[in-house]
Amino acid sequence: MAERIEWLEDGTAGGSPYSPRFGDRYRSELGGLEQAKAVFLQGCGLPEAWAGQSQWCVLETGFGLGLNFLVTWAAWKADAQRPRLLHFVSTEAFPASAEDVLRSARSHPKLLPFAEQLQRQLWGLLPGFHRLSFENGQVLLTLCIGDAKAMLREHNFEADSVYLDGFSPLLNPDIWDVHTFKTVARCCRRGTRLATWTVARSVRDALAQCGFVVKKVPGIPPKRDNLQGEYQPAWEPKRKSTTEHRPTPARCIVIGAGLAGAAVAASLARRGWQVTVLDAASTPAEGASGLPAGVLAAHVSPDDSVLSRLSRSGIRVMLQQAESRLQTGTDWHPTGVLEHCIEHARKLPAAWQAGQALAVAAHDWTTLATAEQLKHCGLPPETPALWHVRAGWIKPASLVQAWLATPGVTWRGQSEARQLLHKADQWQVLDAAGQLLAQAELLVLAAGHGSAALATSAGVVNPLALQPIRGQASWGLHSPDTASAMPAFPVNGHGSLVPNVPLAQGMGWVIGSTFERDSRSRDIRPADEQHNFSKLQTLLPVAAQALASQFDHHQVQGWAGVRCATPSRLPSLGPLENVPNVWVSSGMGSRGLSFAALCAELLAARLHGEPLPVEQRLADALLPQYAKHHANVLKT
Ligand SMILES: Cc1cc2nc3c(=O)[nH]c(=O)nc-3n(C[C@H](O)[C@H](O)[C@H](O)COP(=O)(O)OP(=O)(O)OC[C@H]3O[C@@H](n4cnc5c(N)ncnc54)[C@H](O)[C@@H]3O)c2cc1C
Numbered sequence: 001m002a003e004r005i006e007w008l009e010d011g012t013a014g015g016s017p018y019s020p021r022f023g024d025r026y027r028s029e030l031g032g033l034e035q036a037k038a039v040f041l042q043g044c045g046l047p048e049a050w051a052g053q054s055q056w057c058v059l060e061t062g063f064g065l066g067l068n069f070l071v072t073w074a075a076w077k078a079d080a081q082r083p084r085l086l087h088f089v090s091t092e093a094f095p096a097s098a099e100d101v102l103r104s105a106r107s108h109p110k111l112l113p114f115a116e117q118l119q120r121q122l123w124g125l126l127p128g129f130h131r132l133s134f135e136n137g138q139v140l141l142t143l144c145i146g147d148a149k150a151m152l153r154e155h156n157f158e159a160d161s162v163y164l165d166g167f168s169p170l171l172n173p174d175i176w177d178v179h180t181f182k183t184v185a186r187c188c189r190r191g192t193r194l195a196t197w198t199v200a201r202s203v204r205d206a207l208a209q210c211g212f213v214v215k216k217v218p219g220i221p222p223k224r225d226n227l228q229g230e231y232q233p234a235w236e237p238k239r240k241s242t243t244e245h246r247p248t249p250a251r252c253i254v255i256g257a258g259l260a261g262a263a264v265a266a267s268l269a270r271r272g273w274q275v276t277v278l279d280a281a282s283t284p285a286e287g288a289s290g291l292p293a294g295v296l297a298a299h300v301s302p303d304d305s306v307l308s309r310l311s312r313s314g315i316r317v318m319l320q321q322a323e324s325r326l327q328t329g330t331d332w333h334p335t336g337v338l339e340h341c342i343e344h345a346r347k348l349p350a351a352w353q354a355g356q357a358l359a360v361a362a363h364d365w366t367t368l369a370t371a372e373q374l375k376h377c378g379l380p381p382e383t384p385a386l387w388h389v390r391a392g393w394i395k396p397a398s399l400v401q402a403w404l405a406t407p408g409v410t411w412r413g414q415s416e417a418r419q420l421l422h423k424a425d426q427w428q429v430l431d432a433a434g435q436l437l438a439q440a441e442l443l444v445l446a447a448g449h450g451s452a453a454l455a456t457s458a459g460v461v462n463p464l465a466l467q468p469i470r471g472q473a474s475w476g477l478h479s480p481d482t483a484s485a486m487p488a489f490p491v492n493g494h495g496s497l498v499p500n501v502p503l504a505q506g507m508g509w510v511i512g513s514t515f516e517r518d519s520r521s522r523d524i525r526p527a528d529e530q531h532n533f534s535k536l537q538t539l540l541p542v543a544a545q546a547l548a549s550q551f552d553h554h555q556v557q558g559w560a561g562v563r564c565a566t567p568s569r570l571p572s573l574g575p576l577e578n579v580p581n582v583w584v585s586s587g588m589g590s591r592g593l594s595f596a597a598l599c600a601e602l603l604a605a606r607l608h609g610e611p612l613p614v615e616q617r618l619a620d621a622l623l624p625q626y627a628k629h630h631a632n633v634l635k636t
């Protein structure tokens, strides 16, 4: 259940939101807008303080109805001197519904267009971090669902401004106590400014104890005072500043023009990097990312494993990218996906069951499939199956092209990297003849399983644990008979079927895929085609029957590619150990569509000391050096 909010009559369009849980109003009697502007924005010296900065990061306790976020976003948008990137990180223990967030903004017509965009992304807010993206990725909201203390401990960035909000200290002392402020202080640099509306003695004392120098400032009548402060501890903070070591965007070479490399290029270019993407092939997406169409669906597990959580974070980021860059129906379609649980008896976490606290948020992601959905696929009602709501199919190559078209990205084909040399703080990439292909300050290896040899060439001591896994998919074109026998959405669980994809030759279908470890072969094999068909017979007998004559009459095409997997089944994302300025984004396994965009944002965030889109613990599980170590723990 979303948090219950009562709307009190106050003469405004939406009414004044009130929390029965805390017995307090969400906004002051001044109305939220004035409070947000005068207390928080101006209290932190904004927008002047961010003028000319490359990025700015606001940290808030108590997201509530998002009014402070909306006001900050609107101020950013209206400011010619705005930073290239605005991060807003907010914690919220009791998330309100998307409808209530929109209703709260109704009293402020100028904020409504912003609130409508926010509302569309407020779904599936399970405990943990959620990265929401606006303004083509230039305004990033990290919503951390859970208690402020616990959520802030999962962060490792430096805020530039802090908004303290969280109902009255008398009614909700926890969010104003020294323990919460310690976790806030962990996210501050010397000079971080702070603002709030309460001047309660207990709050001032707790802030002072945590290293904040605070002062009362005049409020807008009837409020006498507000509080402003700065992080200026009398002691030397233990943590090293990340902001000081933030690289200035310069030149970067990405090796590999598949989903992983193209996504990294786009994320870095958005932050001001000039990125050259090199690939051995003559067109982009010639490797595993040349798959005609792939399935995007969350991984689920009864213990909501690291893989499951990361797959959801990745899908949220990927959906934002697909929505803003691809054409629905042509390049992708968020149809939902039915998972026929043949290979694994997939169980949803117990806390997601109907009637449980998390059910509403969880069911935005995955539910048990209904009898109608099963009937639609020609499956009996008792079939064990899940319905992935935020899911669908994507043509990976379309996305690769779209990412490579980002301003600041240059793509160069027929450029096979063989040797990497570090000279005078620059990385040089050489081809087989020893000719220089490119040089830059930063290098990213996104060459699928080829990344391992490149990392070794860069001087890494422990080779990257990346395994090639060959896979063959089969595809064909629809006749009117086959088209009518297809479900309206992809089905996975024992191989997969993407039933309706507009291909260059006409409307088609794609089924997959074989799985052959340690093979790099891209030959098309008739035996694999048969293998795919027999899997389809188990997965979806009705669809298989409709396609049988195409298999019998050799009207089926093959496509083969080589996946790249790690022992942990998680991607490999992070800087190479003991090698300066070389990062890797690879090991996407069978889930490149779920992971590529998230890994790219994670790489850019780690590089710049920005807030991470996922909890630190989850991000660390992807570090290349942990892949082997985590393998046994993470297998599900
Ligand atoms: C049959 C099959 C079915 C799949 N189905 C799905 C699915 O349904 N859903 C899903 O999410 N994922 C699926 N995947 C996985 C997905 O395709 C991959 O995870 C993803 O494409 C990996 O992207 P990448 O950029 O890491 O690698 P790639 O796309 O392989 O890109 C690596 C690039 O690096 C280049 N390269 C390598 N070495 C060098 C070098 N030395 N110099 C220059 N360039 C180099 C290659 O030419 C290549 O273009 C499937 C994969 C296969 C094979």
Ligand SMILES: C[S@@+](CC[C@H](N)C(=O)[O-])C[C@H]1O[C@@H](n2cnc3c(N)ncnc32)[C@H](O)[C@@H]1O
Residues within 6 Å of the ligand: 025, 026, 027, 061, 062, 063, 064, 065, 066, 067, 068, 069, 091, 092, 093, 094, 095, 146, 147, 148, 149, 165, 166, 167, 172, 174, 175
């Ligand atoms: C006054 S409202 C915040 C208003 C909000 N900043 C806005 O702009 O709309 C306070 C919020 O803090 C949340 N909250 C209370 N205690 C919390 C805690 N311990 N951790 C995280 N959030 C908390 C409440 O659920 C509520 O949504």
